[in-house]
Amino acid sequence: MISVAVAGASGYAGGEVLRLLLGHPEVRIGALTGGSNAGTPLGELQPHLVPLADRVLEPTTAETLAGHDVVFLGLPHGQSGPIAQQLGDDVLVIDCGADFRLTDASTWERFYGGDHAGSWPYGLPELADQRAALTGAKRVAVPGCYPTVSTLALAPAVAAGLVDPAALVVVAASGTSGAGKAAKPHLLGSETMGNASAYGVGGVHRHSPEIVQNLSLLTDETIRVSFTPMLVPMPRGILATASAPLVDASTDAARAREVYAAAYADEPFVHLLPEGQWPTTKAVVGSNAVHLQVTVDPDSGRLVAVAVVDNLAKGTAGAAVQCMNIALGLPEATGLTTVGLAP
């Protein structure tokens, strides 16, 4: 069995990692750590994780996390670097946070502030040659939730040269769990219920450079993306609408679908929906699936793609488990499902 520790077990990302690991046949769950909740039984914080209810959270230190084959980090930005440094090179460390996602130090400093911790193999196996880079890796940086869905919505069109890569637009609506469990005024029920709000508008959201970095792996041309996130009143899910001007006005919806179908034909978690059917967030809740549809708007001369993920599953914890499987040489889908919840 693979022994696994989870730091940030009291949080949303850590809790979802644990939910998935409880269904993983090769894993034994070891140390569970928290921050302010250290000393509290997990059952008081994550009542849905019944088999782990009596486990008491330990403080998040290198000592409590030592002695495991795999360590998942579900910590706030800036917390993973110092802990990871103290974990042995033989341990597989999978960071759900942003510390090791960006390769360029000046971009990190601009969007996050503080020193750049470095970059690790990037946990989006469906992108370019990332699956190979993840195989046997000992460090994995799990992507941000918006970059996952935005990258997968645009990658086939950019890679095939169907669209102008310097004029990409993504507008994405996220459920509130994307912001984490810690109390924040804008996440109060009275602010989020019956409300939709844009934020991070004008290229300032920290996921903009991550999307650019990803798509830049697919073309020699300059990638420019206008990314606008928004918060909508649902607990889980992201729906991203991506569009870009067509390079060749004769490209039609059938050609776009052909390109997307070929790009994702062998991907176990990315599903191009049947023609005419558009993604809904509900269909992917709890699953590691990405649902995707693409068409062409001939009047505006644009390709339009819509994609959904569960931000806590394929958008974080599902991707983390998928990457663990790849890194350890297990079948990639072990412990993961493409089956969502309904209604």
Ligand SMILES: NC(=O)C1=CN([C@@H]2O[C@H](COP(=O)(O)OP(=O)(O)OC[C@H]3O[C@@H](n4cnc5c(N)ncnc54)[C@H](OP(=O)(O)O)[C@@H]3O)[C@@H](O)[C@H]2O)C=CC1
């Ligand atoms: N939510 C999402 O959809 C996504 C989240 N992520 C990333 O995953 C990471 C965790 O996010 P999320 O679970 O949403 O956040 P939460 O606020 O829900 O959880 C944060 C966790 O970190 C712990 N923690 C906070 N401060 C410290 C500290 N100083 N030392 C040790 N532990 C600490 C908390 O412990 P305690 O409660 O005990 O204080 C809690 O377990 C973040 O980096 C986030 O960016 C990535 C993609 C999507």
Ligand SMILES: CC(=O)N[C@@H](CCC(=O)OP(=O)(O)O)C(=O)O
């Ligand atoms: C709704 C919401 O607030 N979402 C978060 C992104 C969640 C995510 O993927 O985050 P990290 O890059 O922090 O890991 C945000 O916009 O900051």
